[in-house]
Amino acid sequence: MEFLQQLINGLSLGAIYALIALGYTMVYGVLRFINFAHSDVFMVGAFAGFYLGRVLPAASFGGGLLVLFGAMVICAVLGVVIEKLAYRPLRGRSTLTVLITAIGVSLLLQNAGQLIFGANPKSFPKLFPQHNFTFGGMVLSSDQIAVFVVTIAILLGLHYIVMKTRIGTAMRALSFNPTAASLVGINNDMVISFTFALGSALAAAGGILYAINYPSIDPLMGTLPGLKAFVAAVLGGIGNIPGAALGGVLLGLIETLVVAMGGSTYRDAVAFAVLILILLVRPSGLLGKLQAEKV
């Protein structure tokens, strides 16, 4: 039972990592750089949920979903604005230039967050009705159920968008060959904006699901989950969408199991051990294809 309980905890943590990791991997797919500001969009998502939770009818199922949706929209817009102002002017520049800019945007968001939201941790409101379900000693909270339901719904929706729609196919085409994509009439900038919107919306969902399970939020909260989700994306194969989901879930499980086995001191080190291991053993990630990368 203890093991099953840990499995559930690991899966719900992994689901959150997966949601954030997808944003890293999708942006990498279309622009070939790691958007380090992504973890702070996750933070803004949590704060958007915090403020929306005050004005919208919370602690009801519909109200909770409304807050979630609102935060996703806010972050989608934020993602598009960041791309337009910070990254688009650097199109064609070296990856290093863009990476440094991403770190700058990340610092900007963190400091703006401290200025606007205050540096003190805030306790996150209850968005969904609270209930604990027990099955023979195992406890599943309604917030954990929310994590699973929302994550699965989002993953299915994302799969549909990426695999079945015109814009999703364009994303895959662009990520394979931007020149060929523009030659068939795809407006690459538009598709890149869409990718940022999508990735940022997922980060917002991740931020809210994180906040309801770890109920205090602050402007620097994105750093650690963001880094771990980045590791998850690398673990799955950076640029590979199913890989990011898989990497997130695996990393959540590994981290939880290590803690359960008495290694709670190493909670945050686990992800980096995984990163070093994967880079040594299989640098292309679990589902990624090996390819030479020009940086």
Added chain:
Amino acid sequence: MLEIKELAVSYGAITALHGVSLSVKPGSIVTLIGGNGAGKTTTLRTVSGLLKPQAGEILYNGKSLVGLKPHRVVELGLSHVPEGRMVFANLTVHENLMMGAYLQRDKNLIRASFESVFATFPRLQEREQQVAGTLSGGEQQMLAIGRALMSRPKFLMMDEPSLGIAPLLVKTIFEKIVEINRTQGITILLVEQNANLALEISHFGYVLETGKIILSDNSAALRQNPQVKSAYLGGG
């Protein structure tokens, strides 16, 4: 239909085109031949908006293409089959063709385009659900041409469609090029190193050498030109 005047293009310090001028009449097949590094690909990429010229003008039906983004150029009815085919290897044949019709919103027209492409290249229909990366080189070239036709262009640019393809298949592809020109009335600018074949199917030809047009004439006349014969047709 297409009028290029004194086009100059450089990559940083390297100048690839030193004032290239050429024109393509509606309904014709015009070929641009020249050796490695002559600037053929550069010319097409500049027309498509992938490169910005330092100087010169590109007029399509009197409208300047200079400064337009590639997708705007496609919108105007030009389509470009790039060198090396560049099919989306991670997408199926069907998805590749759908991407070719990216700007087309009319479902009926898209269906008609599929039918017309499949009539030209029946092989693509057989492979419709196959991932493009697993197609043979020749099939990928058919797909690249088919994808370019899906936008229902009036003007088609092709960059070395014979590159890396078995001679027998090259012949088939050149027959298809003629067919596309005749039956669909699409004007074609064909870039080739295979000067023999290119001059056989085209009406007019230009010879490009280190970024300059050194000769231009009717294709039939160019084939008899001693300079062309010795340099590009492998004989004297």
